[in-house]
Amino acid sequence: MGEGGIELLKAEEDKHGGVVVNVEVEDPIEPLNFSSWLQASISNWSQQGKKGVWIKLPIKHSNLVDTAVKAGFRYHHAEPDHLMLVYWIPHSPDTIPQNASHRVGIGAFVINNNREMLVVQETGGRFKGTGIWKMPTGTVNEIETEFVEILAFRQSHKSFFQKSDMFFVSMLRPLSFDIHSQASEIVASKWMPIEEYAAQSFVQEHDLFRFIAEICLSKLDGKYTGFSNLLTTTSSGKNTYLYFNGHDASNLVDSKNQQA
Amino acid sequence: MGEGGIELLKAEEDKHGGVVVNVEVEDPIEPLNFSSWLQASISNWSQQGKKGVWIKLPIKHSNLVDTAVKAGFRYHHAEPDHLMLVYWIPHSPDTIPQNASHRVGIGAFVINNNREMLVVQETGGRFKGTGIWKMPTGTVNEIETEFVEILAFRQSHKSFFQKSDMFFVSMLRPLSFDIHSQASEIVASKWMPIEEYAAQSFVQEHDLFRFIAEICLSKLDGKYTGFSNLLTTTSSGKNTYLYFNGHDASNLVDSKNQQA
Incomplete structure (x- = not known):
């Protein structure tokens, strides 16, 4: 200019x-x-x-x-x-792509070798001061983990202004068992026996939390398969992760590994 | 004012x-x-x-x-x-929630009783004029369907400005077999034998499309379970759909139905 x-x-x-x-x-x-x-x-x-x-x-x-x-x-x-x-500019109907419509969060199901689950108490939010131990949510930068599976997810419409929320419960394998929590958001964190987590009254009394706890317990007992991921590319060549039932479509992972 | x-x-x-x-x-x-x-x-x-x-x-x-x-x-x-x-206003760190980060699209796997799949050709986009028949994507208002399962989904990071894309392949049960397509976006639509869809060279030559076609075929043959949904509420009482492996956690749906 x-x-x-x-x-x-x-x-x-x-x-x-x-x-x-x-x-x-x-x-x-x-x-x-x-x-x-x-x-x-x-x-x-x-x-x-x-x-x-x-x-x-x-x-x-x-x-x-x-x-x-x-x-x-x-x-x-x-x-x-x-x-x-x-x-x-043209007189034809516009094909301008839509703006982002969803906020995406994750809940981390992180379990150690003693059937203990990583749980936290937060400095703010709905459960502040209640003594309730919950799954870490949001970002999980502070513990080194490896992705295992998405166990379940939920969608709520128009939960924030006009936007929708999606929340993925992900199973992560800890690569370290030392907890370094984010002081600004986390009051306390510890490893808690999963049965103790599931027995908390707020978990039992609320369908959503109880369902998710049951799914986590089933997974731990080898009775539940979530969604594995596979790195592939879109038709325009961009990297993309495809998530699918890793048990029922184990052939996909195998065929991909054979090519690699 | x-x-x-x-x-x-x-x-x-x-x-x-x-x-x-x-x-x-x-x-x-x-x-x-x-x-x-x-x-x-x-x-x-x-x-x-x-x-x-x-x-x-x-x-x-x-x-x-x-x-x-x-x-x-x-x-x-x-x-x-x-x-x-x-x-x-405060001097403390802000807790302003983030803006939406994802665009969410769906691909519709709609199958009739003759193992025929609803396929379309679009007026624009990457496959315009190629003769390729694809799964309808975006909005599927134009055919009356009932949700069955999410078979798979994919996520691409920062695919559109700073936003990420999620795309859900959903199996839908048609409630009517008459096709009324959206003239502005769809050039042609028809029911096509699923094997014929999967045999198209663009499907076979591209991992992502081939994987998705294999998942759809497995589903049709009773060898694949996707994500079912269940209407429940968040801790703040808002409606939310929980999606999970409907085979492995069939007890969730049963226990919910018993309550209802």
Whole structure:
């Protein structure tokens, strides 16, 4: 972007016939300049037959949001440090992909060799001060583990503004038995016999917790198979993990290992 | 919000010690007025010991985004018609929940009584014009079905800007065998013998598609169990579906049905 006048915004082409403008300029930009660059650029992209125009606008250029909206852009998504705006040039219906719709959390079923389960008490949240021991949830960076299986998952619709929640109960194999807990979020943590965990009244009295405890117990007793994963690629060549019943489709893992 | 001066913004309390301002005013708001209301309101909420302040700002008030950012707000998330901004008042570390991180799609494995699978060709996307018949993906509003199981799912990290993709292959039981396809997205649709679907070279040559086809075939032959679901509630009483290996944990469904 230059000294003003009818300059064009620098854009990169995306794979879907559109362009992405990443406003990386450090200095403040005058809305009037931005407006004229934007109009000239849209006219140019339109002549080139471009479809979607994306503007990634860092929050420090928040003075340009209104300008982009007045030029016909709408919001697509935002992260703490930037806003993504989008404009669909053609007259045909837009094929702009949807924004993320789900928050994803995990619960970690981590068990040692003595049928003891890693449990925690948290500094905040619903169970604060109740004395209830629960499965660690959220991030489990603080203990070294290896993924075993996803045992179960749950989905709740529109649990947070318009977004949905998914929560995966994952069995993880500890690579170390020393617990280093995150002081800011965890009050206490320990290894607890799994039967003792399952016998807690909050677990017994609540279907969801009781079901999950029963699944964990069944798994430990060799009577339950969860979902294993296998690294493969999508049709566009990106890495992706496929999760499936590892018992019933053990042939998939075998055939993959034979190729490797 | 009043005629100007030191008015306070109307806010509702949330469950986490914070407040939510929903700017529902129809008329344009002057940034200078908004700025003084915001400052007075923050000072007031601060005295009340409030924590997170949320502003839901409709896109028609995009002229106020810059004002909110200058007052210390950051972006949280955005939808086409509004931007959600947030400000953390206390000096303690913020506990503002994360934005949605995943886009979730589904692929529908719909089979009739003749081992024929519902397949489509799409008007756009990667397989446009290739003649490849694929499982319907995205929304499946157009055929009446009943959920049977999730057979498998895959996760790709950061596949779309900073967001991750999850894709669930779901087995659905058709309640009608008439196909009404969505003309804007589907070029053609039909019932195809599942062996014929699986024999297509794009399925055979690509691990992911071949694995999924093998899982569908195994399911049809009674040799594979996916994830069944059970409606239950979270600890805060919200409806949630728990998905689990329906064969190995069939006792969960039984015990639930006995209660009902």
